[in-house]
Amino acid sequence: MDFGLSGRSEEWREKLQAFFDGEVLPHHRGWLDHTAKGEPAPFMEDLQRKARAAGLWNLGLPELGEDEPGTRLSNLEYAPLAEIMGRLFWAPEVFNCQAPDVPNMIALQNCATPEQKARWLQPLLEARTRSAFGMTEPDVASSDATNIATRMVRDGDDYVINGRKWFITGAAHPKCGFLIVMGVTDSDADRTRRHSCVIVPMDTPGVRLVRRLRWMGCEDHVAPIGELSFENVRVSRANLLAAEGEGFKVAQIRLGPARIHHCMRSIGLCELLIELMMVRSSERSAFGRNVMQYDTVQRWIAESRVELEQARLLTYRCAWRLDQAGHHGAWRDVSLIKVAVPAMLQKIADRAVQVFGAMGGSDDTPIHQALAWGRLLRIGDGPDEVHLRQIFRMEPMPRWSIANSPYLSAHPFERRQYM
Ligand SMILES: Cc1cc2nc3c(=O)[nH]c(=O)nc-3n(C[C@H](O)[C@H](O)[C@H](O)COP(=O)(O)OP(=O)(O)OC[C@H]3O[C@@H](n4cnc5c(N)ncnc54)[C@H](O)[C@@H]3O)c2cc1C
DSSP states (O other): OOOSOOHHHHHHHHHHHHHIIIIIGGGHHHHHHHHHTTOOOTTHHHHHHHHHHTTOSSTTSOOOOTTSSSOOOOHHHHHHHHHHHTTSTTHHHHTTOOTTHHHHHHHHHHHOOHHHIIIIIHHHHTTSSEEEEEOOOTTSOTTSGGGOOOEEEEETTEEEEEEEEEEEETTTSTTEEEEEEEEESOTTSOGGGSEEEEEEETTSTTEEEEEEEOBTTBOOSSSOEEEEEEEEEEEEGGGEESSTTOHHHHHHHHHHHHHHHHHHHHHHHHHHHHHHHHHHHHHOEETTEEGGGSHHHHHHHHHHHHHHHHHHHHHHHHHHHHHHHHHHHTHHHHHHHHHHHHHHHHHHHHHHHHHHGGGGGSTTSSHHHHHHHHHHHTTTTSOHHHHHHHHHHTSOOOSOOSTTOTTSOSHHHHHHHHO
């Protein structure tokens, strides 16, 4: 395992950092002002044009082959780039690297037919449209995806879809052109073969945006969250992604990248949180001392650094394993970071709120959003408990018993024999 940046990755990192500092960051206050008024940022398309012209476009797509789109960086090469983008919630959109579009692009790259790619993937690659992935439903415990109940019934050359989805990231975006919807196509099949994924254009009759949702009071301005109903929605069978019964396969192909990219960006966000704690505590005095001089604050910052470096290494190892062994080989590693990184983000953001005092919970800093984001990541893309169960199940059982363990003293067992 070598986690040093390759020459190629270092070049991309420098280029992205320069663009971020010179072009993106100066717009941050403007972005906040516009989104607070509920307006789209008027400079976004111009920034996207510049990023694309600089080659900083579709950086998060995997190395699938020479003729595939994007920069074709490995996951390990992409990690430091995602960290830079993670410092601002809206920065990934400048480079067409935002969720949920990138995982959807990866699902389409892997599972779509050439016709589907031309119609749905190409506009996404060019940021002419946006997308969403619709799995979760209000009426069933969706952390167990076999519960998903939306019906997709074959009728001639079409599927007729009926159901309800909620917490669908990106579905409330005005540019959202289509969703990948997961539903039941064969209720008699094995539990993991009942579901399929179908591409549903947002303007299909019967698709209704019921409401826009917020998470812990925060609006997702990059990919607004929606609740949707599907009433007799008719789509062609040509919109089926992969084969019937392969809904889980499609979901898994997109979930690995979705999870690791969130973790990579969260690490960049935590770097910013540590910087914020350093600067704020060095500039403020309480009870005759600089806040930074208090042991507690020093300890919070130092502990944050320890946790951040651990999480970064774990994430790099996961990226490396995804590159080496694909998502099947990296399943355990993805679960490890999916639990570790959000917990770290939540802890560091909580410390940052404390260091900032009242300001830490205000809209004047990104800290409370970081806290909400960390909390979300402990549920979204599978709750902690589901990943911890996976991790536990993969824990090998040692081949010794307590009574004959070479690592333990024999005394308690010998004593028991004489009692
Ligand atoms: C902001 C946000 C954005 C989202 N974006 C999307 C999206 O774009 N598309 C989409 O389809 N979904 C999305 N989701 C939904 C998310 O993936 C689900 O909320 C998640 O999978 C959990 O499903 P649930 O809410 O139905 O919780 P439930 O399944 O009802 O689970 C509730 C709780 O039960 C417990 N639990 C469940 N299973 C186990 C277990 N095996 N062991 C122990 N305890 C367990 C856990 O504590 C869990 O949190 C989003 C959610 C949020 C909050």
